[in-house]
Amino acid sequence: MTSSTQFLDAIPYLGSGLGYRREIGSWILDAGDRVDVLEVVTEQFMQAEDELAALVDRFPVIPHGVGLSIGTAGPLDWEYLRSVKRVSDITGAPYYSEHLAVTRAPGIDIGHLSPVWFTNEVLRAVIDNVHAVQDFLGKPLVLENISYLFDIPNATMTQAEFFHRLVDATGCGLLLDVANVNVNAQNHRFDPVEFLDSMPLHAVVQIHMAGGFWSDGIYFDGHSEPVDEATWQLLDVLLERVPIRISIVERDANFPDELTPLLDDVDRIRRAISADRAPVMARPR
Amino acid sequence: MSLVEMQSCLARLYVSNTFRALVRGDAQAALAGYALTGEEAAAIEAVDPNMLDVFAAMLVGKRRKRFERAYAASFAQHGAALHAVLRRFLEIHPASPATKSHLDTLAFGRFAEETFADHERYVDWAGDLIRFERLCCDATFGQPAAGTGDAPAEDTAEDTPPPALADLPALLPGVVIDDYRYDVVALEAALRAGGTVPDDAAVARTTIVFRPGRHEDGQQILRVNGATALVLRRCHGELTVGEIVTAVQSELRAPDLTDPIRDAIGRLQGLRVLSITARRTRP
Numbered sequence: 415m416t417s418s419t420q421f422l423d424a425i426p427y428l429g430s431g432l433g434y435r436r437e438i439g440s441w442i443l444d445a446g447d448r449v450d451v452l453e454v455v456t457e458q459f460m461q462a463e464d465e466l467a468a469l470v471d472r473f474p475v476i477p478h479g480v481g482l483s484i485g486t487a488g489p490l491d492w493e494y495l496r497s498v499k500r501v502s503d504i505t506g507a508p509y510y511s512e513h514l515a516v517t518r519a520p521g522i523d524i525g526h527l528s529p530v531w532f533t534n535e536v537l538r539a540v541i542d543n544v545h546a547v548q549d550f551l552g553k554p555l556v557l558e559n560i561s562y563l564f565d566i567p568n569a570t571m572t573q574a575e576f577f578h579r580l581v582d583a584t585g586c587g588l589l590l591d592v593a594n595v596n597v598n599a600q601n602h603r604f605d606p607v608e609f610l611d612s613m614p615l616h617a618v619v620q621i622h623m624a625g626g627f628w629s630d631g632i633y634f635d636g637h638s639e640p641v642d643e644a645t646w647q648l649l650d651v652l653l654e655r656v657p658i659r660i661s662i663v664e665r666d667a668n669f670p671d672e673l674t675p676l677l678d679d680v681d682r683i684r685r686a687i688s689a690d691r692a693p694v695m696a697r698p699r
Numbered sequence: 700m701s702l703v704e705m706q707s708c709l710a711r712l713y714v715s716n717t718f719r720a721l722v723r724g725d726a727q728a729a730l731a732g733y734a735l736t737g738e739e740a741a742a743i744e745a746v747d748p749n750m751l752d753v754f755a756a757m758l759v760g761k762r763r764k765r766f767e768r769a770y771a772a773s774f775a776q777h778g779a780a781l782h783a784v785l786r787r788f789l790e791i792h793p794a795s796p797a798t799k800s801h802l803d804t805l806a807f808g809r810f811a812e813e814t815f816a817d818h819e820r821y822v823d824w825a826g827d828l829i830r831f832e833r834l835c836c837d838a839t840f841g842q843p844a845a846g847t848g849d850a851p852a853e854d855t856a857e858d859t860p861p862p863a864l865a866d867l868p869a870l871l872p873g874v875v876i877d878d879y880r881y882d883v884v885a886l887e888a889a890l891r892a893g894g895t896v897p898d899d900a901a902v903a904r905t906t907i908v909f910r911p912g913r914h915e916d917g918q919q920i921l922r923v924n925g926a927t928a929l930v931l932r933r934c935h936g937e938l939t940v941g942e943i944v945t946a947v948q949s950e951l952r953a954p955d956l957t958d959p960i961r962d963a964i965g966r967l968q969g970l971r972v973l974s975i976t977a978r979r980t981r982p
Contacts, residue, residue: 461840461912487702519710520703523795523803525758528713531742535702563754566709567745568738632753 421554422587425508425619425659428474430684432676433664441673446472448677450684453478453662454505460497466504475505476620476660478512478589482547484557485516485530487539495550502551509619510547511556511589514540514577529562532569532576544584556587556619561594561626561635563601574612587619592652593635593664596645597626600633606644607651615652620660623649623683637666641679649686658687705739712743713755714794723748759789762803769804769836772890773811773829780821784811801840808833822898824881828890831883831907834875838909838919841873861961862940862975868964869936869976873911876923876931880904884922908972921970926951927963936976940964 429450432442436458442449452469456479459466469475479498483491502510515527530536548555557580559573571579580586590613599606625639641663652658661683663676670676708730711718721729726744735743766785767774774781788810795803808829815825862868870876882903886896906928908921923931929950933943944960947953967973 464912485706487706516706516710519707521796522707522710522714523800524710524713525761525795525800525803526754528709528754531705539702563757564747564750566742568742632750 421585422509422556422617422619425554425587427659427688428476430661430680430687431473431663432680433478433662433666434469434475435666435669437669438665438673438676443472445673445677448680449473450680451476451660451662453511453664454501455480456498456501457481459501459504463500463504466501470505474507476507476662477501477505477510478662479510480513480527481517482512483515483517484512484543484547484555485514485536485540486518486543487536488520490543490546491518495547499551502553507553509554509556509587510551511558511620513560514557514580515560527560529560529565530576531566532571532573534570537571537576537579540580541583544580544586548584548586554585554587554619556589558589558591558622559594559613560591561597561601563632565602572612574609574614577617578614581614581617586617588614588617589620589622590615590618590652591622591624592648593622593624593626593641593645596642596648597633597635600644606648610648610652610655615656618652618656618658620662621649621652621658622662622664623679624664636668637664638668640675646682649683653686653689661687701734701736701739704733704735705743708733708735708739708743709746710794712746712751714758716755716790716793719751719755762789762795765800765804766807770808770811770829770832772887773825773832775890775893776828776896777815777821777825781811784814787814799840801836804836805833805841808836822900824883824886824896824900827879827881827883828886830877831879831887834877834907834909835919838873838875838911841911861958861965862968864939864941864944864957864961866940866975867936867938868934868940868943868968868973870931870934871911871971871974874972875909876906876928877909878904878906878928883907884920910971921972926956927967930960930963931967931972934964934967934973 431449431451431453434442434452434454442452452473453476454466454469456477466475481494482498498510513527514530516530517524517527530540544555559577577588581588595606595609599609623641623645624635624637625641625645626634626636627639663679663683665676712722718729722744726740730740730743763785770781785807788807792806795806812826812829812833815821815829880902881900882905884905884907886900889896906923906925908923908931910919910921926947929947930943933946938946940961944957947960948956964973968975
């Protein structure tokens with residue numbers, strides 16, 4: 415694949431949807447007319463291809479991985495990637511999404527997303543990995559900004575600069591997790607709007623919306639609560655700057671007794687992203 | 700280039716309480732085992748220690764929750780004891796070496812089962828129960844659903860014709876048969892429903908067939924009787940249906956079992972437990 419973002423431009427508007435979780439799977443299927451698009455966690459369907467195919471028959475489905483570890487230097491896990499490709503191919507999605515994160519090191523599965531070190535050396539490794547993954551999957555990779563409890567000190571560039579240079583070098587897209595921006599802004603005390611303005615918003619393909627919780631003075635990206643007001647406000651700010659083609663509400667735990675609250679959020683986002691706005695498209699710096 | 704070393708060191712810092720303590724006590728000595736530049740070592744030492752501890756606790760919490768979900772019945776019955784076993788396991792294995800989290804879950808199950816084999820400390824059925832839960836987990840996450848091959852789709856199981864005597868039945872890949880001294884299905888159901896099981900639960904020998912993958916009919920496991928288990932254990936692709944009939948009749952000292960065995964093999968084929976891998980042509 416080329417490094418141009420032309421492949422991103424071809425990704426269509428798919429609307430507002432939900433992260434598919436088996437705990438609420440039957441409700442989602444029953445509410446099909448209020449869900450435009452589903453996002454599935456890739457790893458949960460590597461052994462359930464028939465189940466995935468049944469979802470693809472009903473909805474546009476975007477695969478979203480958690481175990482690629484695109485930030486890890488050294489060889490990619492090709493056995494894992496072959497499984498990813500099977501899932502990606504079944505969905506027929508126009509892109510594949512993952513996190514800009516490290517989840518493994520030689521012999522160690524960290525078990526969660528950890529931050530990359532924003533240095534030139536890491537950038538070179540990530541660029542190589544993104545090229546390899548895009549070539550192998552035959553579609554653009556769209557990378558998500560993660561929430562982080564700490565960063566790796568002595569970085570030589572900001573996260574935003576890292577994303578800019580990565581997008582420029584590979585043509586990959588950005589999955590902007592609006593909730594993560596809010597979480598990080600709360601925990602690390604920065605201005606989330608300034609952060610948004612520093613990111614390569616022209617490469618945004620999709621957003622995530624979710625809610626977290628406070629514990630001992632830390633805001634956790636729990637995906638366990640309703641979307642909070644600060645995140646809704648950030649979405650409004652974002653929509654003034656860039657059109658959004660796909661939105662996913664994520665809920666991983668503490669599921670409500672019925673799907674209605676989540677569907678209300680999906681509806682609210684649909685109204686927002688499909689509104690007749692004329693945002694000033696962010697341009698590469 | 701030491702980026703891989705840097706990332707290895709960071710990962711160890713995240714997962715190992717011991718290594719974090721060593722770095723905090725004497726960073727130079729603790730990091731000496733890694734080929735790090737001065738900048739890399741300085742960055743590692745400067746990671747926010749409080750947030751690092753929170754992150755490490757979060758990693759442990761995620762593993763604990765995964766184990767508690769997979770072994771819900773065992774935790775319900777042996778909560779304190781099993782949590783003690785879990786703490787040992789996490790200390791010995793602070794991280795999974797594999798990228799597939801279910802392998803970590805299976806490793807904990809094996810560790811707990813071996814620990815529960817001490818019948819002076821644990822009830823006799825504890826090992827049976829956790830082995831059953833481990834194999835359920837493995838069937839769900841460890842293997843894809845068996846390919847259809849010659850096996851018909853499940854919704855046509857009723858229509859599956861009995862095999863010919865010359866057919867060669869074989870277990871589909873990933874199918875596991877396991878024997879238990881106790882009725883683990885009943886034990887697990889009772890405990891997951893919030894009930895209790897007496898320490899001296901009645902012995903009730905049980906054979907379970909675990910089917911890989913997820914099944915729309917929810918029949919991840921099949922309880923089979925002793926005769927069916929005898930048939931299944933001979934379905935390895937080397938014996939014809941006729942040879943299996945002869946062997947089982949002999950073992951059970953029973954009269955002609957041809958039709959029941961052919962029917963059973965046909966049903967199990969329909970349920971994607973067996974496939975007919977080849978047919979012997981008659982001379």
